[in-house]
Amino acid sequence: KIESPRIVHKSDVGGVLLSLCDTASLGRAREQIVQNIADHGILFNADQDAFIASEMIRGEELFAGVVDDPIFGKTILFGKGGVLLELYRDVCYIDLHAGPQEIRRALRTTKISRLFEGYRGAKTTLDAAVNFIAAFQKFLIDRPEIVECDLNPVILNDEGFTVVDARIRTRDVPPAALCPPRSRTDFFDNRTVAVIGASLNPDKVGYAIAKNALSFKGKLYLVNARGGNFEGREMHTSLDDIDDTIDTAVITIPSAHVLETIQTLIPKGVKNVIVVSAGFKEVGDTRSEEKLLSLAREHNLNIVGPNCLGYYAARHSLNLTFGSGSVQPGSLALIAQSGAVLSSLMDKGVQLGIGFSHILSTGNMADMGFADIVTMLEHSDDCKTISIYAEGIQEGKAFLDALRNCTKPVRIYKAGKSPEARKAAYSHTGNLSGDYPMFKGLLESIGIKTVDTIEALLNPIAYDLDRIAIITNAGGPGTILTDYIIDKGKKLYPLSEDDIRTLDEILPSNWSRNNPVDIIGDARSDRFEAALKRIDSMKEVGMIYLLITPQTMTDTADIVKLLERPWNKPVYPILLGGEMMGEALNYLHQRRICAFTTLQDATSFL
Template structure:
């Protein structure tokens, strides 16, 4: 059944049922996003009172549309949606994204059940209701009323929260995080996280799946699909509703069936899912995975120009399960080539505050060549003797030729911020503090370990 979801992400035609002529209205913004993001398929705005919107011919009713409609985006009052589903069934529609609210999330379960019943009869998969749309960057499809300028990438983001999902779409742009897809699932009346995991598992444009969820519809089905997916691709879940009141809030928000948080955590671990504690952590991990470099083990080397941050990173690594090992003498000898006599090659590899981009480049090249090292954490503190941009360029140069994962923390002022932006632009997992760089590396190692046991 997941093949039907091709219609959601790779449609040849899209109808906007409830397209509007008024800027600021959902039906207008979705149509504008679809057009301006560069979708090349056929677009059919449906509005009984309009002849043209944004230069695109409008249709007064669905029956007037010539040809099939692969994907329908529905933004009309809830009570009219089931009838529209019947009409779409006659147009060969594969998927309908129901933007409209007013279903089970407000206690109107009968209307939602009628919607699903008619959709099944018509052979249509329903995403929603109560959603903000879908985006798939490889198809240049932005059928949402969120930001238009989402950066293409390889992270698929599934969200049960509409407002949060829209906000995070915009945030990923400013953070230079690329997305392959964004799917707002809302009430999950039909298509749920399990269906989407099955589809993204086979999607060559997606390398990591990140899910914000408040509850699951069918726990057994979800864990089965997650277990199959995590053998090939990491799945990161941010599960809200940990507390009793949080679970109650989740239930009233999307009508979710929330369960024991302890049960969720245990099930996630068994299925190979990585559970993040917060949004920052979830996206930090996703960015690290998007670089497609997975460690073979937990043996980490820390390369730094600051002793203090090296100590902090060591503490964080130990707490996160990474092994900050003592390098053999032959390796220490190699590292000592890139530091003054008062430097340290014990691990952390302290190049000292005198280090320039040349020393960083040499030490990192040494680290990626040695088989005893599984992964590398690079820490830079701004000094007067080093140029942050040159440091960033040296890190990128080594990162590009490394088969081992490298995460980076850069700490400093305005010049460091520019260097961080440079690394983000080139797909290097970089963070503004040591804790986040370590956390991201630990997630890579944890998934590598869990995958081997599935």
């Protein structure tokens, strides 16, 4: 093979010839390669170029590489290799400091991983693959000057892994700047709140936030330069008029006055600042955001925003958003970069009867980002699950660490799945890294669920629920639902002979005798109830879908009342139809029982 600094992919220019068995063929191959690269406009230069002859090793071609990603830092890619690497794109993404469990999860996302589980007699185990990646990690950690590395191909055979070809790019590494981690105060500890920019004009953001804030159970101060009275509360003309400590402030005034307002708040003991005001980085004013960050670091402030929708915390009935004022308390924490997306999900939550422990609109994330918020939510007893709508990720390593250390279920929707990928013509790794594939791959290796729709951020979290049972009064929708479940990588519960016999006792003779359990179109609430009782008692069933379609005889309103009972397994109703389902849906929403109206939504959280 040719070795030249001007040639990246040797095979593309005829720079590799195989199965050479003697000196004569070696000489002929050398001449042929010189001619091949000349045909591609590259003239052999004896001062720069050389030839490498190595032993032919046969086996499966794999690939391992590392890219220094601007968001996530050094990240390993591993998977199917060879000249068709970029065509297959069967690779996984592994953080440079990932542990064995993360590596295993990542490997299992590739098709090539079946080789490590004995496919067609393959002898290499998954542990051996993990050890290979771990050795590659150590190689890279010990050599911080490496910023790009392609091992392609890595040959896998019964002897293990052999690196056949490698390309490495290095650079001088300056000493790491010492930036000690921030020791933040608890953002969710809100006792005395000031709304700065409260307004009497219903068309203003300051009016909506002030009105929503009236339910706060702590001390609330409203500030407006013109003064006035807001629904029986005095509006102070200046912060100087407030002779009290203010721990939390929301700012809705024009951006030009935000920095000086924060400086006025600092002597009053402020720790948490929500900057709703727009007019910062999103319009090109990065300097003001840098000053916000400097203030946060200098005075140990928690600053959310700017350019955000606000903040909600159920514990103290604190709603500092200009979204819905009808938010209900619950156990779901919802974080979103987009205020518009967040307000729509808040409103949807009200309709579906979903309650929230916390709602945070991160906006431009000048200071507090996803990593900080997830870490704080991990220590909040009010929060049981976390949903994140993300557009851009900052400080990717810190984000991964926060997710690793979080014991609560987390799911994420990532917008911008198909941006123009970063191109690095010098490397397979650069071409494969991209934005969304790496984001999704790294999160999957940690065990974090990514969802396909923003509505799924409100749905139940079912990470470990498998062996799904479907009870339906219509075979067609049950079949479609099965396809959606399988596409999500989940499995249906296989009915045993005993299960079929016990269902025979309570179902018509022409029921499906299979899962989906089709209890026939004339099923009324009594038959749904009988089937639900039997399937709920089956020990190995993980969860149950109750799929209801509107036949003339279907008493949907009575069927959904079954969902008020305490069942052993999670039961999720799907009400397909329109007008005939209205009463039943309203019944479920009023009782804050999760219900779905499409098969796609019903499986979006799997």
